Amino acid sequence: MKIFLSLSALVLTMNACNMNDVGKRNLNIPDKIEMTKTSLHRQIPGTRLFMVVPSGYKISKSRSLVKDNGTEILILDSPGRAFGEGEDKVSTSRLQNSKEITFYEKDFIIGSYEANIRYGKIKKEKREKIVFKFGDAEFTGAAICTLPDNNREAREEIIAALLTIFFDKSINIDYAALNNYSLDTSKSVFKFNKNSSLIFYYTADGKGDIDNNYVAIVRGPALPNLDYMRGASKELVRRMKDENGVTIDHIEENVVNIKGQPAYESIMRGIANGTPDSMYLLLMGNETSSIFFMGMIDENKALLFNECKALAQTIQLK
Numbered sequence: 211m212k213i214f215l216s217l218s219a220l221v222l223t224m225n226a227c228n229m230n231d232v233g234k235r236n237l238n239i240p241d242k243i244e245m246t247k248t249s250l251h252r253q254i255p256g257t258r259l260f261m262v263v264p265s266g267y268k269i270s271k272s273r274s275l276v277k278d279n280g281t282e283i284l285i286l287d288s289p290g291r292a293f294g295e296g297e298d299k300v301s302t303s304r305l306q307n308s309k310e311i312t313f314y315e316k317d318f319i320i321g322s323y324e325a326n327i328r329y330g331k332i333k334k335e336k337r338e339k340i341v342f343k344f345g346d347a348e349f350t351g352a353a354i355c356t357l358p359d360n361n362r363e364a365r366e367e368i369i370a371a372l373l374t375i376f377f378d379k380s381i382n383i384d385y386a387a388l389n390n391y392s393l394d395t396s397k398s399v400f401k402f403n404k405n406s407s408l409i410f411y412y413t414a415d416g417k418g419d420i421d422n423n424y425v426a427i428v429r430g431p432a433l434p435n436l437d438y439m440r441g442a443s444k445e446l447v448r449r450m451k452d453e454n455g456v457t458i459d460h461i462e463e464n465v466v467n468i469k470g471q472p473a474y475e476s477i478m479r480g481i482a483n484g485t486p487d488s489m490y491l492l493l494m495g496n497e498t499s500s501i502f503f504m505g506m507i508d509e510n511k512a513l514l515f516n517e518c519k520a521l522a523q524t525i526q527l528k
Contacts, residue, residue, distance in 0.1 A: 235313040239318055239327055239373075242320075243321070243325075245323075245376055255269065255270075256383060258379065258381040259287055259375060260376040260377075264371050273286065281361075281368065285351075285352070285353050286352040286354070286408075288345075288349060288350045288351070290349070291349065291350045292348070293343065293345030293349075294324070310332050314329040315328045320344050320375065321376075321377070323344045324344065324346070325342070326343050337359060338361075338365065340354075340368055341354055342355070351377055355368050385408060389410070390501065391528060393521070393525050395412065398517060399415065400413065404420070410427045412425040413425075422485065425503065425518055426505075427503050428501075428502050429502075430442070430502050432498055433493060439493040440463075443476055447476060454482070456482045456489075457480045457482075458489075459480055468494065471526060471527055473492055479509065485508065486508070489505065490507075
């Protein structure tokens with residue numbers, strides 16, 4: 211079961227809308243935009259994406275464009291993830307308790323690709339957020355942008371930059387080299403199976419499919435302390451239950467320490483896709499990024515579940 215579609219939604223989308231605020235800050239995005247590469251375009255490290263970088267921004271190795279005024283543009287390139295796959299559908303009941311407000315949203319075309327942009331803010335923070343996504347059946351490109359609240363100049367600068375984006379499918383990227391974690395599989399039955407949408411899957415001897423009995427690891431946003439790790443863990447578990455139909459009848463949550471790095475683990479038992487499963491979730495984070503480690507194991511395979519937990523004890527955040 212692709213539980214990590216919930217995680218992708220957690221990382222890539224603004225997950226709430228307040229329709230009363232739509233239109234207050236119109237971005238005026240055209241219905242169709244040409245995708246053209248010029249001599250001013252720069253490749254974003256670790257991606258097949260190019261952009262005309264605005265003045266004052268520095269490009270980091272973590273695929274972020276940052277400026278001294280607190281503005282950041284995080285660029286993501288997810289091969290194997292179809293555009294729109296695992297979209298977060300917000301129910302009316304959740305709108306009333308939304309932590310975020312969406313001012314503007316639009317579907318449009320960029321180059322030959324479908325695209326979507328959402329612009330809003332987190333109610334309790336003086337920060338705005340712009341999430342831009344585009345792609346086809348083979349990939350999704352995205353930009354997650356944060357900027358000071360009601361800073362029109364920064365907002366217009368970001369939008370102008372996003373609309374210069376260029377995707378070059380001919381480029382081959384060694385995505386494994388971009389991992390923000392190390393993992394010791396030398397003594398584990400789990401071996402690398404495949405990378406899909408920048409989610410790295412491990413299975414017994416590296417064989418079989420990833421419908422179950424797998425470990426999946428994905429890079430997440432910054433989680434600077436245990437409170438952030440705990441909150442992100444609880445949100446992912448909630449999504450598993452509410453959006454993936456997972457029934458959890460037992461959960462044990464612990465703060466752990468792995469080779470000097472704090473982490474938050476959840477050991478669960480429940481039913482996914484009608485099958486009894488044991489589930490293991492570990493979150494480890496710092497000021498720049500995080501790791502989401504998830505194991506989904508048949509409940510009757512206790513030894514394999516122990517292998518999953520043992521593998522988690524070898525992970526380190528770079």
